[in-house]
Amino acid sequence: MTITDAFRASILYFTDDPACNPDAMHWHSDGLLLLSGEKIAAAGDYHLLKTQLPPELTVSHWPGKILCPGFIDTHVHYPQTDMIASPAPGLLPWLETYTFPTERRFQDSEHAHEVADFFLDELLRNGTTTAMVYCTVHPESVDALFIQSEQRNLRMVAGKVMMDRHCPDFLRDTAETGAHESEALIRKWHGRGRQLYAITPRFAPTSSERQLVLTGELASQYPDTFIQTHVAENKDECHWARSLFPKARSYLDIYDQCGLMRPRAMYAHCIWLDETDRRRMAETQSAIALCPTSNLFLGSGLFHFEPAIAAKIPLSIATDIGGGTSFSMLQTMNETYKIARMGGHYLPAASMFYLATLGAARAMQLENTIGSFTPGNEADFIVIDPQATPLLARRSQHLNSLEEQLFVLAMLGDDRCVEATYICGKKYIS
Numbered sequence: 001m002t003i004t005d006a007f008r009a010s011i012l013y014f015t016d017d018p019a020c021n022p023d024a025m026h027w028h029s030d031g032l033l034l035l036s037g038e039k040i041a042a043a044g045d046y047h048l049l050k051t052q053l054p055p056e057l058t059v060s061h062w063p064g065k066i067l068c069p070g071f072i073d074t075h076v077h078y079p080q081t082d083m084i085a086s087p088a089p090g091l092l093p094w095l096e097t098y099t100f101p102t103e104r105r106f107q108d109s110e111h112a113h114e115v116a117d118f119f120l121d122e123l124l125r126n127g128t129t130t131a132m133v134y135c136t137v138h139p140e141s142v143d144a145l146f147i148q149s150e151q152r153n154l155r156m157v158a159g160k161v162m163m164d165r166h167c168p169d170f171l172r173d174t175a176e177t178g179a180h181e182s183e184a185l186i187r188k189w190h191g192r193g194r195q196l197y198a199i200t201p202r203f204a205p206t207s208s209e210r211q212l213v214l215t216g217e218l219a220s221q222y223p224d225t226f227i228q229t230h231v232a233e234n235k236d237e238c239h240w241a242r243s244l245f246p247k248a249r250s251y252l253d254i255y256d257q258c259g260l261m262r263p264r265a266m267y268a269h270c271i272w273l274d275e276t277d278r279r280r281m282a283e284t285q286s287a288i289a290l291c292p293t294s295n296l297f298l299g300s301g302l303f304h305f306e307p308a309i310a311a312k313i314p315l316s317i318a319t320d321i322g323g324g325t326s327f328s329m330l331q332t333m334n335e336t337y338k339i340a341r342m343g344g345h346y347l348p349a350a351s352m353f354y355l356a357t358l359g360a361a362r363a364m365q366l367e368n369t370i371g372s373f374t375p376g377n378e379a380d381f382i383v384i385d386p387q388a389t390p391l392l393a394r395r396s397q398h399l400n401s402l403e404e405q406l407f408v409l410a411m412l413g414d415d416r417c418v419e420a421t422y423i424c425g426k427k428y429i430s
C-alpha cells in the first residue's frame with residue numbers, strides 16, 4: 001500500500017462502544033494518520049508509525065490539535081436551513097406556520113441548489129461530513145442536494161419526502177406518484193459515487209395507509225437503501241397518529257405493519273416509545289436519531305436513555321435542523337448530555353464522541369465505510385482546535401484527564417473548534 005498523505009496531531013477514534021468495551025477508545029496524544037489515496041491506511045502513535053513514512057512525503061503537522069473522524073448527523077432537513085430558530089408553540093403549529101411555506105419554494109430548482117450549496121458548506125464548517133438528509137416532496141430538491149454533494153465528493157444519504165394528506169396541496173404527492181418518484185430517484189442516485197438514498201415518508205400522520213404500504217414495498221424491493229421518518233416526537237402528535245391508524249398497537253407499530261422496520265431504518269426522536277416498541281426496534285435493528293436541541297426547542301419531551309440502552313437499540317444523535325437550533329454536533333452533544341442528566345443517566349464524553357462518529361456509522365450499517373480510522377475506511381476527518389476560544393484556552397489549562405478534555409469540548413465547543421475538514425483525504429475549501 002502506497003502512503004500518499006500523512007497528518008501528525010493528537011488522534012481520537014473508536015473501534016467499539018466505550019460504554020461496553022474499555023478498549024474501544026483510541027487516543028494517541030502524538031499521533032500519526034496515514035492515508036493511501038482516499039482511504040485510511042493507518043492511525044497510531046507517531047513514534048511507532050513514522051517508519052512507514054515515505055522519505056519524500058511532507059507531513060502535515062497540527063501541534064495541539066485533534067484529528068477525529070468527521071461527525072455524522074443522522075437526521076436533518078436541508079430545506080429548513082432558512083427557517084432555523086423560528087418561534088412557535090409546539091411541533092404542529094411550527095409545521096403549519098413555517099415549515100410548509102418554506103418547503104414550498106423547493107419546487108424551484110435554482111432555489112434548491114442555492115440552499116443546498118449553503119447547507120453543505122455549513123455542515124462541513126461544523127465538521128459534519130455525512131448526514132441523513134430530508135429534502136422536500138419535490139424530486140428537484142433531491143437532485144439539487146445530491147448534485148451539490150457530488151461536487152464536494154461527500155458521502156450523503158438523502159431522500160424525497162413523501163406525504164399525501166394533512167398538508168397543503170402544494171406539498172402533496174399521491175401514494176403512487178410518491179412511490180414512483182422515489183423509485184426513479186433510487187435508480188438515479190443510490191450508490192452513484194458516494195451518494196445513498198433514503199426512502200422518506202415524512203411521518204405517519206401525513207401519509208395514507210396506502211402510501212405507507214407502497215413505501216414498505218419499495219423498502220423491501222431495495223433492501224440496501226435507507227428508510228427515514230419521525231416517530232413519537234410529542235404527545236399531541238402521538239395521539240393524532242393513533243387516531244388515524246386505530247388498528248395499530250402503537251405509533252411505531254404503524255410503520256412496523258407496513259414493513260418499514262429493518263436495518264438502515266432511522267427513526268427520529270423516539271421519545272414516547274413503550275417496552276414492546278423498544279424490543280421491536282432492537283429486533284429489527286432499526287435505529288434511533290436522538291435530536292436534543294430540537295426536542296428542547298419544540299418542548300417535545302426528554303428522551304429516555306436507560307431503557308433504550310437496556311434494549312440494545314442502535315443509537316445516534318442528530319441536529320434536526322430546522323427544529324434543532326445548532327448545526328454543531330459539539331453543541332448537540334452538550335444538549336444530549338443535559339437530557340441524559342434529566343433522566344438520571346450519566347453520559348461520559350467518550351460516549352458522546354462515539355455517538356457522533358462510529359456509533360452513528362453503526363446505526364446506519366456503514367461502519368466499514370465511515371466513522372472511524374480503521375484501515376480501508378474513507379478518509380473523512382476533521383481537525384479540532386481544543387483551544388479555539390479564549391474560554392476554551394483558559395479552561396484547557398486545568399485538565400486532569402482525557403475524559404475531562406473531551407467533556408469540556410462537548411460543553412463549550414462549536415463550529416469555532418473545527419479548524420479544517422477533510423473529505424476523502426482532501427482539505428475542503430468552500
Ligand SMILES: [Zn+2]
Pocket residue numbers: 075076077230268320323
Ligand atoms: Zn425532523
